[in-house]
Amino acid sequence: MGGAEVVVGPPRQRAVLAILALRANETVSRAVLIDGVWGDAAPASVEGSVHTYVHGLRRVLSVVGGEVLVRSGGGYRLVVDPDAVDVVVAESGVRRARELAAAGDRSAAADVLRECLGLWRGVPLFGLPGPLAEAERVRLTELRVEVVEERAEWLLGLGRHREVVGELSEAVGAEPFRERLRGLLMVALYRCGRRADALAEFESARRLFVAELGLDPGAELAELQVRMLRSDPGLDVVVEPAAGSAGAVGVPAQLPHEVPGFVGRAGELEQLAQWRLSVGQGGRALVISAVDGVGGVGKTSLAVRFAREVAGEYPDGQLYVNLRGFDPHRGPLSVGEALGQLLWSLGAGGRRRGVDAQVVLYRTLLSGKRMLILLDNAVSAEQVRELLPGPSRSLVLVTSRNRLTGLVVRDGARRLTLGVLPEEEAVELLRVAAGRARVDAEPGAAVALVRLCGCLPLAVRIAAERVSSDRGVGLGELVGALAAERDRLDTLDAGDDEMSSVRGVFSWSYRSLDVGVARLFRLLGVVPGVDVGVVAVAALVDRPVEETGGLLAVLVEQNLLEQRDGRYGLHDLVRVYAAELAEREDPEEDRVAALRGLMIWYLHSVRRSFSCFMPDHPLFPAGVPDARHELPAFETRESVYAWYNTEVANILALTQCAAELGEHDIAWQLAWCMYNYYYSTGLLSEWIELLDIGLVSAEKTGRPEPQSRILTTLGVAHSRIGQNEIAVHHLERGLSLARGMGNQDLQIALLANLASTLREMKRYDEGVRRAQEAVELAMAHGTDFRKASCLDSLCELYVESGQPEEALKCGETGLQAARTSDTRLTEVNILVNMAHARRDLGDAATAMRDYQAVLELCSTLGDRYHEALALLGIAELDRRASRVDSAREHAQCALNILVQLNGEEAGVAQAFLAMLDEVA
Known part of the structure; x- marks a missing residue:
């Protein structure tokens, strides 16, 4: 008492206390105590030992006052203020810090x-x-290192790099093989003006690892290390913007927006x-939750709600992929396509050969x-399996209509x-979406309405919009109208469970639309893409953009x-x-004409994007x-890439659609x-599919x-x-x-x-002949490009x-043409080859x-690919000058990049490193 240390007793008695403290205010069974202390x-006498140790603890803890250690059922409970247990306080603080960081206050988070x-x-x-003490020792030691890393990153x-150098140096000394720690220390030293010390940290790590x-x-x-050798400006102090600001980049944050007015699902969220x-507590590195259910039941809404609640626990970012398993117009994403999207989001969208390489x-x-x-x-499970991480601390949420x-x-x-929602939650959703006063005024009609919607959240939301818009009509009258409409439509197609539960609700909203909005709604059903911008929709319906925006707003308001x-x-x-409505109400020639207008708009858009990249390449x-x-x-090439990233799925879908409709010039x-x-x-693989x-x-x-043009590509x-x-x-x-x-x-x-x-x-001789023929034609008739x-x-x-010598001659001429035509990728490739040529001629200084x-x-x-080629070239210069360590470092950097890009030159880099090892 009074801050004095209490002697708890022998090691196993202390181990029993540790287990009870780690589960403070919870009943811990004797079996758990036995497994945790003895394994x-x-x-055979272990039951008696447990009793002895508990008795000893009661005597030791009696100085605290009150009954601290009590018998409860078949076990024992340590009654204590959670704030008195350091582990509980620390873990609570870490959660609070991550929440602050996710909200943008990283300074306060670092202080916590x-x-x-x-x-x-x-x-x-x-x-x-x-066993339990050992497992907790490992877990808590790992948690401390993670806390050091997170605080240092924040x-x-x-820009507070000077504050973390000492802490990181101590942590690296304790965990010398932890590369993330070492990298953070290098950055902190570099930003303190201690580049030599930062590079020495890398060399120390390299020697230790080898x-x-x-x-x-x-x-x-x-x-x-390479970036520091080059004094990369990107390593300089840049104060990060607040979370959610326009300047925040680097960490993917792709979670979709939450559905407004999310209601219920408390039990599912708790589960x-x-x-x-x-x-996580059991030592598993990966958590997967497969959320399945019928269409419109709210799987994605639930997953997004939960993901946003726990996003702060995943500081390396959030990835989202729509696997398109049930798209009525397009097939599911292949494993390769999904991996391509994920790799691109992770900054590794380089060349690759196959799914196996992508997975690795x-x-x-x-x-x-x-x-x-x-x-x-x-x-299916097969579509998902290769998208699961290996050993990591990531959370994977999967939604599907299938089990x-x-x-x-x-x-x-x-x-x-x-x-589907419980009836009371479905009524609450109706209240939130349509207004409490209106719904509570006719509780019986409200229950009847959600029952007609099958308590399906999507249908309830759509019905709520109709309730809101028809304020002059009683809720009971609306229920009667919907019941009659649903019966008529269900008779037409009673075998489609998902559609029969909502078709009547859709029809109810659809029949309230005026002619122009209804036509737009139907035509959107035949568009084979993912989502579209307002100008593209205007091209589809051939209306002015401003008018089209108004029509779209009506559909959004109706939750359609x-x-x-x-x-x-x-x-x-x-x-x-x-799409059903369009098939029934719009003549085929009208549907095709609308799609053709949309395709023509996309075609001229991609032609403009092409010209932005290759202005010296006149289009036919x-x-x-x-x-x-x-x-x-398109004001910049970056703006073109941004447009591509948004529209690429639509362009692939429209290409297929154009081919099916016989619009071959467009396709x-x-x-x-x-x-x-x-x-x-x-x-x-996606490119070849399109071509x-x-x-x-x-x-x-x-x-x-x-x-001929397609065959070229x-x-x-x-x-x-x-x-x-x-x-x-x-070719x-x-x-x-x-x-x-x-x-x-x-x-x-x-x-x-x-x-x-x-x-x-x-096949060099044949290749040279073909290239010489191309050059001869180009010099006589071709553009600078x-x-x-x-x-x-x-x-x-x-x-x-x-x-x-011949390489340098044509390289000089080619370099001038590349710069004249502003063809940067060609320019950098020629520069690499000219450096190779000068190296082979013995002109090391100019080559460098x-x-x-x-x-x-x-x-x-x-351009990471040509960066790797240049690093390999520098490695060869180092080797010839007997700078073996420098050669190894440059070649290893090149190999790392080429492996990430799945470049075929990775084998060359590996062979080079193997040769250095043999010489050494």
């Missing part, structure tokens, strides 16, 4: 974590025996929370991170089947249309209903009427014009030019994925067509791409075939300057 080594760290004194539960983001583990530091740490906490990269990027991943509308039994059995998912960030989309059940005539509505204004051009997006993102659709349409036009795509034989077949077929029609520009493009593919196949690309191909061939110029240009462009 499998419990003696400082207080939490003060509660750790030495090794937790030091000297206590038993303070670094606030000596103890036989491994080099990971990609992130190696990349950080999810218990699963998350109980699994995805799980590597998530390793050790704490992220929340929401996989919405899954169709994902395989996910539960094989992957340990916790299944939550969502039923969802609005998200200025774009509009239908719930999939509503889409089915709208579109062969379709001009767009009747304003096209996107092949949509596919061809997306070159820049797919080439830069490396989404190769295959385009090729079929190009062939159906019967004209050689469309076929297909050749590039297949070459990048490593399918060079297929690429050569496409030679396209070249034959181009020669047959005398199109010199197409011949130049095909010859240059054919030369590059032959180079990858090591064509001259640059052809000379680039020839320069690279000369380097690889051992002709560096060229490589450094490439690194600077890549930093501006965000």
Whole structure:
């Protein structure tokens, strides 16, 4: 008492007290105490030992006053103020800090974590025996390191780097293999003006890892060292904006908006929370909750509500993917497509060869991170399985209309089947959405209404809008009208359970629309995309944009249309209903004409985007009427990429739709014009899928030019994925067509791409001949863009075939053409090859300057691929100068990047490192 230390007793007695304190105010059974203290080594007399230790604790704790340790049922309960237990206080503080950080107050959050760290004194539960004490020792030690890391990250983001150097140095000393800690310390030292000390930390880590583990530091740490060597401005002090501000970038935050007026589901939310906490406490690294139920029951709404409640516990970000399992117009996302979206969100959308490589990269990027991943509308366990992280601290939420039994059995998912709302909660939802006074005035009619809606949340929300809009009519009269309408529609299609429960409600709202709004609603049902902007909708219905916006607003108010960030989309059940109406009420020629107007708008938009990237590449005539509505204004290339990221799914869907409708000139051009997006993102399987659709349409036009253009791009795509034989077949077929029609520009493009593919196949003599023919044609008839690309191909061939003098000659000319045409990717590739040529000629100093110029240009462009090639070139210069350690560091950095991008040159980097090890 009075602050004096109490002698608790022997180690096992202290271990019993620790278990009771960790579960303060909860009944702990004797079996739990025995398992926690003795484990499998419990003696026959263990029950008596438990009684002895409890008796001893009661005597020790009697000085506190009152009955602290009480018998309860078949166990014991330690009655104590939770604030008296350091573990409870610390964990509560960590949760509060994360909530503050999620709300944008990282300064206050860091202060709270400082207080939490003060509660750790030495090794937790030091000297206590038993499995539970050991497990808690590991957990609490890991928690302390996580707290140090999080606090340091927040303070670094606030420019308070000097405050964390000492704390991080101490933590690195205790956890020397923790790369995240080491990286944070390097950044803190660097920002304090101690770059040499920061680089020395990396070298210390490298020596330790090699000596103890036989491994080099990971990609992130190696990349950080390279950035420090280059004095990367991105490492300078930049105070992070508040959470939710326009400037906050870097951590993905993709959770959809919550449905307004969320009601009920308290039991389901509590169940999810218990699963998350109980699994985490049991040592499981991954939590999965599979939420299944019928369409419109609120699966996504529940998942989003829960995800937003716990988002603060996942500081590495939140990912969201709509797996499109039940889209009426498009098939489910393939595993490769879903992985492509996730990798792109994680900043790793580079080239890749197959799903296996994507899975490895995805799980590597998530390793050790704490992220929340929401996989919405899954169709099967197989679609989801490869999207699950490996060992990590992430939470995965999966929603589906199907019961994902395989996910539960094989992957340990916790299944939550969502039923319709209880009647009282459905009435409460009606009150929230339609107004309490109106609903409470006719309680019997309110119950009848939610019963007619099947207590399905989607249907109740739509019905509520009708209640709100018809204020002059009694609720009972509306119920009678809906009952009659539902009976009529259910008779037409009684076999579709999901639709029969809501079709009447949809019809009720639909019949209240005026003619123009009703037509818009029906036509939206036949649009094969995801969601669309107002100008695209105006093109669909051929109305002015302002008028169209008003029509859309009516549908949003009626809850028949969802609005998200200025774009509009239908719930999939509503889409089915709208498409049914369009099929029944709109002549086929009217539906096709509307879709054609939308396709023409998208075609002219993608043509404009193409021209923004390649202004020196004059486009051929579109062969379709001009767009009747304003096209996107692309002021920068970044704005084009932003538009691509929003519209790419729609463009793929519309390309398929155009092909099916016989609009082949639209289909092949949509596919061809997306070159820049797919080439830069490396989404190769998706690109080939799009181009295959385009090729079929190009062939159906019967004209050689469309076929030749698509074959050119297909050749590039297949070459990048490593399918060079297929690429050569496409390119030679396209070249034959181009020669047959005398199109010199197409011949130049095909010859240059054919030369590059032959180079990858090591068929150098043939490749040089093709490249020389391309250069000759380009110099006589081509644009600067064509001259640059052809000379680039020839320069690279000369380097690889051992002709560096010839490489420099054509490289200088090609570099001038690339800069004139503002073709930056071609410019950087030529610079790399000229550096290689100078290196091979023995001009190391000039070669090094060229490589450094490439690194600077890549930093501006965000071009990781050519950065890796330049680093490999510098590594070779280092090797030739006997700078073996520097060579190894540069080659390892290059390898890390190439592995992330799935670049085929990764094998070259690995072989180079192996050669260095043999020499050493």
